[in-house]
Structures are given as structure tokens and as C-alpha cells.
Amino acid sequence: MKKKGLLQRCLLAPFSLLYGAVVTTRNFLFDIGILPSETYPIPIICVGNISVGGTGKTPHVEYIIKLLQDDYRIAVLTRGYKRKSKGLVVATENSTVEEIGDEPLQIKLKYPKIQLVVDGNRRRAMDYLMSLKEDERPELVIMDDGFQHRYVKPSYSVLLIDINRPIVADYLLPLGNLRERASARYRANMIIVTKKPKTFQPIDLVLFERCLDLYKYQHLYFSGIEYQxxxxxxxxxxxxxxxxxxxxxxxxxxxxxxxxxxxxxxxxxxxxxxxxxxxxxxxxxxxxxxxxxxxxxxxxxxxxxxxxxxxxxxxxxxxxxxxxxxxxxxxxxxxxxxxxxPITITLDNKEEEFKTLIRQAADASLPTLQ
CATH class of the missing domain: 3.40.50 (Rossmann fold)
Structure with missing residues (x-):
């Protein structure tokens, strides 16, 4: 089995290097402005990841909606993974999985008052929202799974990392599970390490934090799953x-x-x-x-x-x-x-600090990372 694994890694490594070169070049073009990142006059909170597979985006998006829905008109932008429709779709309570996808429908059914727009082209979706009448236009946009979609520049980025799959020990696709290099974590304002088991000890959290080696101005939280x-x-x-x-x-x-x-x-x-x-x-x-x-x-x-x-x-x-x-x-x-x-997330003893930061991001009172 070990020989087979080594052979597979050797065969996949060149493709991983090629993929990494493409991703790095793309990000460089965004960083220097050749590829444009559009900004908008309303706060945009991006919740995403840099690895394939479930990191818990939907429950974290729902957590933020629940926190802010009474104070803001909220819109959620998502691509609607595996939907059968094309282009821009504005969700209703009568929408189907085929039209908007299962996770967007889950959010819409749970929070029917929010606006939910499905479109792989996030800039087109934002332009649609900005074209609405002033009393219908959202005051806050949550961009689901938008960390790689850099054509829309978020005012605040939340990056999710599965505690069982540390990004610093992973490789780029197809050799590993990373969509981008682990260094992409430095674009995030906040990092949430998700799915923390109850057996994790304080020393384990300290070691994980050291491995991430974040900047001092980046905020780090650990979240767990709570079943209802x-x-x-x-x-x-x-x-x-x-x-x-x-x-x-x-x-x-x-x-x-x-x-x-x-x-x-x-x-x-x-x-x-x-x-x-x-x-x-x-x-x-x-x-x-x-x-x-x-x-x-x-x-x-x-x-x-x-x-x-x-x-x-x-x-x-x-x-x-x-x-x-x-x-x-x-x-x-x-x-x-x-x-x-149903599930919700828990943030241990830092929940109030997290809520304060998210509210500040919704008020556009926090600086955007360049």
C-alpha cells in the first residue's frame, strides 16, 4: 500500500505543480490589478475555504445570518453547487434543489426574509443587488464560498479550516485537497478552525495556532458542532x-x-x-x-x-x-x-468577541486587507 501511495504521489506531483503555477499567477494578476477586483459601497462578508470537501460553510453562514438578521437587510450570494439551472436565480421559498442547490435552499427555508441570489458570476449577482430600489437593496452581503472568486472584493473575509485537515500539512490539487497554497490564509481577516472535537485539549489548540503562524492582526477562533x-x-x-x-x-x-x-x-x-x-x-x-x-x-x-x-x-x-x-x-x-x-456551531469562550468583530464588519468599521 505504501509503494502504491508513493507511486500515485509521484504521478500526481507534476500536475499539482502545474495547478499551483496557474493559481499563483492568477492571484498575482489580481494583486497587481491586471485582473480587476470590483468593490461595492456596502459591506461584503466572505465565508470560504481553500480546500475541497466540507469545512462547515453553511452552518457558519447561518450563524452570521442569525446574529445580524434583526439589524440588517441581508443578501446571501452563492453559486448553488450542483444545481441544474443556469445563470442568475433569485431564490424564493418555493425554489427547488434543482433550481438553486441544496445548501442555498436550506438557508432560504430557515431564513425566508433574507435575499438569496444564486450565480457563479458573483460580480453579476452584486450588480443585480445594487440595481434594486433603495428600500429593497441589501445593507449587508454574505458571500458564501467566495474566497477564490476575487472579481468581487469583500470588505471582510472569514476563512474556514477543518481541524482534521490542517492546510499547512496539505498539498495542492490533485496531489492534495488545497485549491490554493496554504499561504492564501494571509488574505483572510479571520480564520475559524472548524469541527473541533470535545477531546481537544488547550495545548492542542496552542500547537495548531502555532502551525498556522498568523499575523497579529488576524483573528483566530475554534468552532465545534452542536447537534440539536x-x-x-x-x-x-x-x-x-x-x-x-x-x-x-x-x-x-x-x-x-x-x-x-x-x-x-x-x-x-x-x-x-x-x-x-x-x-x-x-x-x-x-x-x-x-x-x-x-x-x-x-x-x-x-x-x-x-x-x-x-x-x-x-x-x-x-x-x-x-x-x-x-x-x-x-x-x-x-x-x-x-x-x-439540525446543527449549530459553538465558539467556546470567545463567542462575544467574535460577535463584536462580525458586527463591526457588518458596519464596515474594520479595515480591509490588501
Missing amino acids: EPRPILSLRAKEPMRPTIELNKRSKVIAVSGIAVPTPFIEYLKETYSYVDSRCFSDHHNFSRKELTELNEYYHSLKMVVTDELYFICTEKDAVRLSALKDYIDEELLQHFYYL
């Missing part, structure tokens, strides 16, 4: 608040269903909290087919013949957004036993 009580997937699009008809407890038998980049923490939590039975894992942003839903129906009923206790399927919130739109293909009994697990 399971909710019925039918409640996602319910017009009226819908409480669970069944309260799960530690004896409840559960099956994990996930279509996310890194399902391990989700599955581990279920194992710790409930009487875990099995899991069905799919690729990130997976679009469930009718055949797969039929198989889930059959799997549920086959297990019911063996497991005498109540049996539940639990998926992630992102999966629930996709599955709730396909409820007509899910067996009625299974549908009543299909729940999702």
Missing part, C-alpha cells in the same frame, strides 16, 4: 410549525442516511446518542433517485421484520432538503419515521 434535537423531514416545508410526533430516546433504533462530504462526525454522534443500527452513505450533494428511495423503503421494511422496537431513519439537514422534495416516493410509514438532525 431530531425533527421530522416533513417539517422543513410545513406552513405551520410542526413538532415531532415521536420523541427519540437512547433506546431508539436509528439508521443514518447521509449525502455529505464528511459523514463521520454525524454517524459517531448517532452511535453515542441512540441505539445505532446501520448507515447508508452517499456522495456529497447526492441526488437521490427513485430507485434508491425504493431501496430505502424495502430496507426499512426488511429491518422491521427483525427489529421489534421502533425504527427511525435520521439524515443530515442538507439531505433532508433534498429528501423532503421527494416525499411522494417514500413509503408513508417510513416518512413518519424519517427525521433530520
Whole structure:
């Protein structure tokens, strides 16, 4: 296995060097102004990463929305990964996953009052927002997954790093998982190291901070995942608040269903909290087919013949957004036993400091890094 790994690295290394040369040249052209970065007269907070795979962008965007929504008209810009539509799409509560993507729809359903614009061309999306009437124009824009999209210059950048995948120990694509060199972290005003496990000790955090070797004016935080009580997937699009008809407890038998980049923490939590039975894992942003839903129906009923206790399927919130739109293909009994697990983030003892910085960024009272 080690020889095979070494051979693969040797084969991929030239492509990684070529990719790095292209990315470095592109960033240099932006830095010297040959490629233009457009600025706008409203605060733009960018939340992004420099690695592929899940770093927790959506829950962090939601955290910022929740913090600021009562004081600002907020717009969220996102590209709508894996959507089937083209160009600029303005989201509504009736939008579909196919039109805007699963994560944007999750945000829109949770925060219906915000404006949400989907477009891979962030400058075009910003121009659209700036063309709105003054009383409709947002007072703050949150640019989701926009760290590499430098044609729009954010007034404040938040970079997310998965604690399980330190960028300083990683390589550029395709050899590693980095979209940009690790030195790109110095463009960020704030770095949040995400998915911090409860077992992490203070000394571990100090060592991680030393590895990042940030400038003194950059702010560093560590965030963890906090799971909420399971909710019925039918409640996602319910017009009226819908409480669970069944309260799960530690004896409840559960099956994990996930279509996310890194399902391990989700599955581990279920194992710790409930009487875990099995899991069905799919690729990130997976679009469930009718055949797969039929198989889930059959799997549920086959297990019911063996497991005498109540049996539940639990998926992630992102999966629930996709599955709730396909409820007509899910067996009625299974549908009543299909729940999702919402998550929020925690910032330990620095939460108030973080909130102060984000509010200052929303007020455009913090300097922009050059």
C-alpha cells in the first residue's frame, strides 16, 4: 500500500505543480490589478475555504445570518453547487434543489426574509443587488464560498479550516485537497478552525495556532458542532410549525442516511446518542433517485421484520432538503419515521468577541486587507 501511495504521489506531483503555477499567477494578476477586483459601497462578508470537501460553510453562514438578521437587510450570494439551472436565480421559498442547490435552499427555508441570489458570476449577482430600489437593496452581503472568486472584493473575509485537515500539512490539487497554497490564509481577516472535537485539549489548540503562524492582526477562533434535537423531514416545508410526533430516546433504533462530504462526525454522534443500527452513505450533494428511495423503503421494511422496537431513519439537514422534495416516493410509514438532525456551531469562550468583530464588519468599521 505504501509503494502504491508513493507511486500515485509521484504521478500526481507534476500536475499539482502545474495547478499551483496557474493559481499563483492568477492571484498575482489580481494583486497587481491586471485582473480587476470590483468593490461595492456596502459591506461584503466572505465565508470560504481553500480546500475541497466540507469545512462547515453553511452552518457558519447561518450563524452570521442569525446574529445580524434583526439589524440588517441581508443578501446571501452563492453559486448553488450542483444545481441544474443556469445563470442568475433569485431564490424564493418555493425554489427547488434543482433550481438553486441544496445548501442555498436550506438557508432560504430557515431564513425566508433574507435575499438569496444564486450565480457563479458573483460580480453579476452584486450588480443585480445594487440595481434594486433603495428600500429593497441589501445593507449587508454574505458571500458564501467566495474566497477564490476575487472579481468581487469583500470588505471582510472569514476563512474556514477543518481541524482534521490542517492546510499547512496539505498539498495542492490533485496531489492534495488545497485549491490554493496554504499561504492564501494571509488574505483572510479571520480564520475559524472548524469541527473541533470535545477531546481537544488547550495545548492542542496552542500547537495548531502555532502551525498556522498568523499575523497579529488576524483573528483566530475554534468552532465545534452542536447537534440539536431530531425533527421530522416533513417539517422543513410545513406552513405551520410542526413538532415531532415521536420523541427519540437512547433506546431508539436509528439508521443514518447521509449525502455529505464528511459523514463521520454525524454517524459517531448517532452511535453515542441512540441505539445505532446501520448507515447508508452517499456522495456529497447526492441526488437521490427513485430507485434508491425504493431501496430505502424495502430496507426499512426488511429491518422491521427483525427489529421489534421502533425504527427511525435520521439524515443530515442538507439531505433532508433534498429528501423532503421527494416525499411522494417514500413509503408513508417510513416518512413518519424519517427525521433530520439540525446543527449549530459553538465558539467556546470567545463567542462575544467574535460577535463584536462580525458586527463591526457588518458596519464596515474594520479595515480591509490588501
